[in-house]
Amino acid sequence: MKKLLNDPADVVVEALAGMAAAHPTQLRVDLDHRLVLRSGGAVPGKVGLVSGGGSGHEPLHGGFVGRGMLDAACAGEVFTSPVPDQILAATTAVDGGAGVLHIVKNYTGDVMNFEMAAELAAEQGISVESVVTDDDVAVQDSLFTAGRRGVGVTVLLEKIVGAAAEQGRPLAECAELARRVDDQGRSMGIALTSCTVPAAGRPTFELADDEMEVGIGIHGEPGRSTEKIAPARDIAARLVEPVLEDLGVGRGERVLAFVNGMGGTPLLELYLMFNEVHRLLDEAGITVSRSLVGNYITSLDMAGCSVTLLRVDDDMVDLWDAPVDTPGLRWGG
């Protein structure tokens, strides 16, 4: 196994300790509960944003903790849901009196454990709203999911709703906005290689040297089909077309276009892919209002990429542009 680690059982805790050491002004870490928390504690009067899920998708979610984005992220073991106790501890820690929004990717374990934590938090008098992301158009159900999987749109949602919470918008409004972002976003991805889970020590699945998996999930779940590797322009079309069709976006409309790396694909190729995606959107008469290119929701060392398109309105663009100060996304004053 070609990995930088000590004991595979300690990967998550040791990486969290590294995050805390690297970003002392933005965040702190609760190693007992495996939480990444915004430094400075709960912000009075601000809706608290909590997300989380299995580890192995970095910078999601811990790398998006900080001013203008998440208040806390719960780190499960690699590709394993965080437990209700963790999520409850995060919810309690970030409640500033205005309630807490749970942002949950649609995987059965995540949904169940966040629900349980929300009930426990409610018993303690904390108002909790939950939004589940389910933007992956590749498959209707999957190994770990009833309904669509939550993937790339989660990154965009955490940024946009994080900015809304920072402005002081109330919980119901943040939750409504979050559902609207999920509703307006769609994704699809491909893998060129498998990932290797540290505890397993071998690739999750096999792909021949000339094959790619189209419609892959972020844990190596099977996609729509295994196909021969194609030129980037054809791969871009295989991703953009089903997204556009499902989203029902067309000429004259505008989107935020996000080309995401799965972890093992270099930036050079991601920019090349973005060039193809941008051209396809241009040809379809769709305006790219904002864009994001890089490794933001990954699958360990998997090579490949995903495309997420989000139909944006003025409010969403303003919230996207608002200042953010996290390890993974950082801009503005």
Added chain:
Amino acid sequence: MKKLLNDPADVVVEALAGMAAAHPTQLRVDLDHRLVLRSGGAVPGKVGLVSGGGSGHEPLHGGFVGRGMLDAACAGEVFTSPVPDQILAATTAVDGGAGVLHIVKNYTGDVMNFEMAAELAAEQGISVESVVTDDDVAVQDSLFTAGRRGVGVTVLLEKIVGAAAEQGRPLAECAELARRVDDQGRSMGIALTSCTVPAAGRPTFELADDEMEVGIGIHGEPGRSTEKIAPARDIAARLVEPVLEDLGVGRGERVLAFVNGMGGTPLLELYLMFNEVHRLLDEAGITVSRSLVGNYITSLDMAGCSVTLLRVDDDMVDLWDAPVDTPGLRWGG
């Protein structure tokens, strides 16, 4: 070959086009000369900063073009030096009357071509100073280098000297600062896998499943030794110790610590490595004043990492903290 591309011959130009589409407010691209240029053109009275080199190390250098860092980056073919004409075009484009600083990684072709361009620019009446980075302690000479290779410190130098130029410091002062940063920084890296150059289509070198290359260069040049893969804590020691020894930094001093990914290693592992590096420095009584963790100077899809330590003074820390607005590094107002 598991890559997202069309014709391997077009990788660089197509990726540059993607960068221009993704970052229209920060930069523009001259596809004829294969340049990434800060948007808005030369800044009157400001020293212009030009760097460049072979492609395949992204985000270095094009991703560091923008306010507070580089004014232009010259993109060679993958792992191939840019030519003097490109460098001259960049130098001319960014000259705002205060002269131009060339930042050159120590590779024979790069040094020669930047020198030639500097002479041509001087004939046109442009003042040019050059600084060559040579921070890699692994080997004294290498396949492509007389003397030490220029690696991770280049990223830190471009940020720090970019801020100095933004403040209006004159050319001689920027050049002196750049040489001081190079002099105060050292690096060493390891590879767990080879990279694959698109035009070659196969791995540059072979490593067995249980081997790593210690002291690797950023083009897959051989390092000090091929060894059995070790736990992260031992790898960290194999990198930190020669760097500390060569730099002569010790108890009571302070550094900027930079754990850099080679492109194919996920962030989870880089944070885990940073945790080990931070612990070693702590045990040695060295203060980590600032840190950087992520993929900043890469070798295509190579798995592995490098450690760079820079002995910092107050001025360097202030310049590091100053606002920067590039695709690869972005913070502040």
